[in-house]
Amino acid sequence: MYVSKYNLILDTPEEKKVILNPLSGAIDIVDEEVIQFINQVRTNKNIQSAESESGLLEECLKRGYLFHDQTEETEKLKQAAETWCNMVKNLTEHFMVYVTFACNLKCTYCFQKDTAQDKSFVMNKEIIGSLFKATNFIHEERGTKESPCLTLFGGEPLMKRKSQVEAVEEILRNCRENDYRVDAVTNGVGLSFYCDMLSRYNVECIQVTLDGPKEVHDKRRIFANGKGTFDRITKGIDDVLEKGIPVIIRVNIDEMNIKGLPGLARFITEKGWPDKGAKVKLCGASEEMEQCFNEPDSRTYKKVFQVYNAHPETKMMLLNLRLPRIFETVVKHGKMPFPRAQFCWSTSGFSYSLDLLGNIFPCCCINACCDFDGARYGTFYPELKLDRDTLEAWHSRNIFSLPQCRDCEIAPFCGGGCTRTALHFGRTLREGAICPLAITEKEIQTVFNYYYPQLKERAGI
Numbered sequence: 001m002y003v004s005k006y007n008l009i010l011d012t013p014e015e016k017k018v019i020l021n022p023l024s025g026a027i028d029i030v031d032e033e034v035i036q037f038i039n040q041v042r043t044n045k046n047i048q049s050a051e052s053e054s055g056l057l058e059e060c061l062k063r064g065y066l067f068h069d070q071t072e073e074t075e076k077l078k079q080a081a082e083t084w085c086n087m088v089k090n091l092t093e094h095f096m097v098y099v100t101f102a103c104n105l106k107c108t109y110c111f112q113k114d115t116a117q118d119k120s121f122v123m124n125k126e127i128i129g130s131l132f133k134a135t136n137f138i139h140e141e142r143g144t145k146e147s148p149c150l151t152l153f154g155g156e157p158l159m160k161r162k163s164q165v166e167a168v169e170e171i172l173r174n175c176r177e178n179d180y181r182v183d184a185v186t187n188g189v190g191l192s193f194y195c196d197m198l199s200r201y202n203v204e205c206i207q208v209t210l211d212g213p214k215e216v217h218d219k220r221r222i223f224a225n226g227k228g229t230f231d232r233i234t235k236g237i238d239d240v241l242e243k244g245i246p247v248i249i250r251v252n253i254d255e256m257n258i259k260g261l262p263g264l265a266r267f268i269t270e271k272g273w274p275d276k277g278a279k280v281k282l283c284g285a286s287e288e289m290e291q292c293f294n295e296p297d298s299r300t301y302k303k304v305f306q307v308y309n310a311h312p313e314t315k316m317m318l319l320n321l322r323l324p325r326i327f328e329t330v331v332k333h334g335k336m337p338f339p340r341a342q343f344c345w346s347t348s349g350f351s352y353s354l355d356l357l358g359n360i361f362p363c364c365c366i367n368a369c370c371d372f373d374g375a376r377y378g379t380f381y382p383e384l385k386l387d388r389d390t391l392e393a394w395h396s397r398n399i400f401s402l403p404q405c406r407d408c409e410i411a412p413f414c415g416g417g418c419t420r421t422a423l424h425f426g427r428t429l430r431e432g433a434i435c436p437l438a439i440t441e442k443e444i445q446t447v448f449n450y451y452y453p454q455l456k457e458r459a460g461i
Contacts (some may be wrong), residue, residue, distance in 0.1 A: 002067045003042045006407045009035060010448050013243060017093035020413035023077060024064025025336040027461045038065060078399045081400035082339035088348040092146040095135050096153045096364040098355040099123055099167055103156040105187050107221045120161045123356045125170055131354055132174045134380030150175055153364060172201035189229050191236025199243035205247040206240055208233060212260030212403050213267055246277040249318065253282050258303045262311040274316060275457035281320035295321050298446040305450040323443060327451040334461055339412035341398040347419055349395040362394045365420050372423040393429040404433045413437045
């Protein structure tokens with residue numbers, strides 16, 4: 001018998017333990033005797049005992065906590081990676097479009113603040129025409145049935161300058177003509193100006209960042225002169241919601257602004273935004289390009305959970321982070337989500353980032369500002385050239401193909417780590433990986449502690 005390397009044993013406030021296995025998807029509240037039995041197997045002690053005769057051995061094999069041998073587990077990992085890749089290859093394309101590298105804010109934690117690119121440059125009509133020829137070619141070649149989704153991105157895509165207004169409208173017009181779905185990621189200060197245009201072209205959703213109530217936000221998300229942006233952004237949110245455009249309010253959390261979450265929750269509720277189609281998501285914040293995987297550490301998680309418990313109104317702010325989403329899935333469905341074989345959509349083959357210089361990249365965190373060997377998929381301007389070897393190298397990265405990940409007990413949680421981070425530290429596309437520091441057994445235990453009462457109440461695990 002072989003004990004799965006993916007077994008995680010988590011403590012509870014009681015004498016019980018929780019055992020979960022992200023590869024098999026099993027999660028159970030168990031007595032100490034179950035843990036002792038598994039440890040007996042691990043130490044090669046005789047298991048031909050009452051436990052095995054009573055069906056415990058059979059149940060552990062069924063749940064994936066034990067295998068007949070290591071080869072059986074390795075094959076299960078391979079099958080999981082293949083199943084994942086088959087699922088995602090049919091997802092329709094998501095094109096992130098850099099309208100400009102420029103931004104009208106100087107946010108204190110922005111990882112793009114030191115870009116050396118020409119910030120006066122904006123996509124022109126010729127480049128936009130080439131962009132849609134490329135995206136249509138990619139869509140037709142992949143053979144997906146649903147319409148692609150295009151996201152206006154930057155820099156700041158919605159700045160109020162003539163060339164940029166014309167570029168945004170040209171992109172939106174092409175989206176409508178090609179039956180693309182479209183949304184935008186914006187800092188929000190130009191929303192009031194753009195809201196009529198966004199409504200006219202049926203933009204599906206706007207993501208805007210608010211980092212707290214006014215007194216908190218205005219210290220973090222500021223204009224170049226240091227002036228705060230809260231009033232401009234909230235006015236813009238009001239305007240687009242009145243046009244019927246849903247809004248995702250992103251809150252970049254760190255230890256500096258967590259205490260402001262109750263005030264922000266009250267402000268949003270008093271505004272009535274949730275009733276008009278707004279959702280609030282708590283996300284990570286990072287100042288460094290190499291820290292693209294910006295999940296919080298256990299200290300930050302604990303502080304968020306303390307706020308949740310002390311201020312129930314903040315629970316309308318969803319933790320849009322990997323570990324909380326895993327346990328929310330268990331609470332809702334009584335089982336773990338399918339093992340994550342790839343880190344993010346850039347390695348899954350349907351995410352493309354197109355910048356205003358005519359480059360195609362796999363990830364919105366990579367553009368012409370970055371200097372990584374082997375990071376570029378190709379170009380769409382002045383002509384379309386796809387690097388098939390690079391495409392295949394990105395899309396083949398998963399927790400089975402990466403040697404480092406095959407031996408990692410938490411690989412099905414992280415999916416192989418951020419490829420951009422791996423490239424930053426000199427790793428290769430084919431084999432290199434960097435483990436995310438924010439997914440460890442310590443963080444898993446911290447997040448589990450918060451969700452345990454809900455898991456216990458559900459009693460389906």
